[in-house]
Amino acid sequence: MLQRTCSGSLYAVLEVARDATPQEIKKAYHRLALRLHPDKTGGTTTEQFTLIQEAQSILSDPRQRRVYDTFGRMGIESLRQFGDGMVVMTTAGIRCAFFIIAFWMLLWLLTLVLAIVRLDYNKGWPWAAVFAPVWVALVPLLLIGGLLVFHGVTRREIASTLLGLMCFLVTFAVAMFVVGLSGALTWTIALAPSAAIYVFQSCFILRYLLPFQFRNGFAEFIPPGSSVCLSRMYWGFLLETVFEKLCCFSFISLALLRAAQTGGEDTSKLISFWIVFTPLILYFGCMTLVSAARRFFAGTVEGQSCLLSRLCRALAAAMGYASLLFMACMLAAKCEAEQNHKAVSLHPSAAVALLPLEVTLALAVLLPSCIFYNAELLFGDVSTMDVAEDDGSLAPGGDDAFDRGGFKYNFMWNNYAKNGGRGETAAGSSEAYRGEWAPDPPHLKTTYQGI
Secondary structure, eight states, rough: OOOOOOOOOOHHHHHHHTTHHHHHHHHHHHHHHHHHHHHHTTTTTHHHHHHHHHHHHHHTTTTHHHHHHHHTHHHHHHHHHHHHGGOOOOOHHHHHHHHHHHHHHHHHHHHHHHHHHHHHTOTTTTTHHHHHHHHHHHHHHHHHHHHHHHHHHHHHHHHHHHHHHHHHHHHHHHHHHHHHHHHHSSSSHHTHHHHHHHHHHHHHHHGGGGGHHHHHHHHHGGTSSSSSOOOOOOOOHHHHHHHHHHHHHHHHHHHHHHSSOOTTSSSSSSSSSHHHHHHHHHHHOOOOOOOOHHHHHHHHHHTOOOOOOOOOOOHHHHHHHHHHHHHHHHHHHHHHHHSOHHHHHHHOOOOHHHHHHHHHHHHHHHHHHHHHHHHHHHOOOOOGGGTTTTTTTEEEOOOTTOOGGSSOSSSOHHHHHHOOOOOOOOOOOOHIIIIIISOOOOOOEEEEEOO
C-alpha cells in the first residue's frame, strides 16, 4: 500500500499524534483553546489561537483530514476552491486519473520521437504532422481552461480565471512555435507567446520576494512574530530566484536577438549559439553543484556517517540539473553546426541531445501505468473510509481499506507517538509548533509548479 505523507504540522499544532482519534483531537483542541484564548492572554496569543482553530477544523472533518494526509495543504486548498470534484478519492477515480496521465504523456513522448526522426532522418516531413499527437494532447488542456475560466467568471475568482487563460496561452504558444518551425513566421514572432508565458510565471514568483508576500505564502514554516528578513529560507529563495531569472531572461534576450538575424547573412556575423546558451549552462551548472552540496552536507547534519551513502544522495539530487545542463550543451553544439553552419567537431544527433527528455517522458508514461495496474494494492479501497464517531476512532470499511494508524510516518520526527499522543514535551508557544515540531521545508523550487 502506498505510504501517505504530509508535513504533519497541523498535528503538531494540536500536540497530537498523526494517528490520533477524533476524540483525542477534540480534547486537545479544548485544552489548548482554554490556555491560548485571546481573552485570557490579553490578545498576545491571537495568532496561535487562529492556528489551532484551523488545525481543529481540518482534522476533525474526516474528508478534509483524509485529503490532508494524502495531499497535504495543497489538497486542502484544492478542496476548498474547487470542491469534491477536484479531489479524486476513489480507487476507480484514481485509476482513471492515472490512465489519463499515462495516455497524455504517451502523446508527448510520441511527438518527441517523431521530432527526432524529422530532425535526423526525414527532413521533408511537415512540422504540423509531426506535432499531430500534441494537437490531441492539447484538447483536454483547452477543455480544462474553458472550465476554469467559466468557474472563475461565475464565482468571481481571479485565480481560476488566470489559470484558465494560461491554458489557452500555452496552447497558442505551442501553435505559434510549430508555425515558426514551418517557416511561416519569423522566430521573433513565433517565440513571443512563449516569452510572455515565462514573464507571467516570473511575475507570479517574484512577488514572493516581498517579505510580507513570502510570509503569506509560506506561513506554515515561519514562526509568528519572527522576521522574514532573518529567515535563512527566505534568503535562499531570494538568491536562487534572482539568479534564475537573470540567467533565463538573458537567454531569452539572446535567443530573440539570434532569431532576428536571417540565415542569408554572413555566418561570421551571426551570434554563436554557445553565447546564446551560456546563461542556461551557467545556471544549470551552478545549480547542479548547489544541489549536490546541499544534499551531501544535509546528510552530515542528519548524522549519516557513511560517506558513500551521502555521495549517492548528492549525485541523485544533482541528477535533474545535470540532465538539463547536458541538454543545453548538446543543443548549443547542434544549433551551432546546423543553424550557423559552423564546422565543429561536436555535432550530436537529436536523439543524443534530447536523451534526458526521452528518459523522463518514458518514465512519465511507465510510472502512471504501473500505478494504474496496481491501484488497489497501493491505495486500497479509499472510497469506503468512514468515521466511527461513537468509539472515537477512524475506522476503514472493507477488507482492503487503508488504516491510518498502520502508516509509517517518516517525514517528520515525532515525539507524540512516543508519548502516546499526549504531547507532554510540547512547548506552549507558536515557535514550538512551527519550529520544534514542523519539519524543515523541502528545497524551494522556483518553477511555476513548485510554487
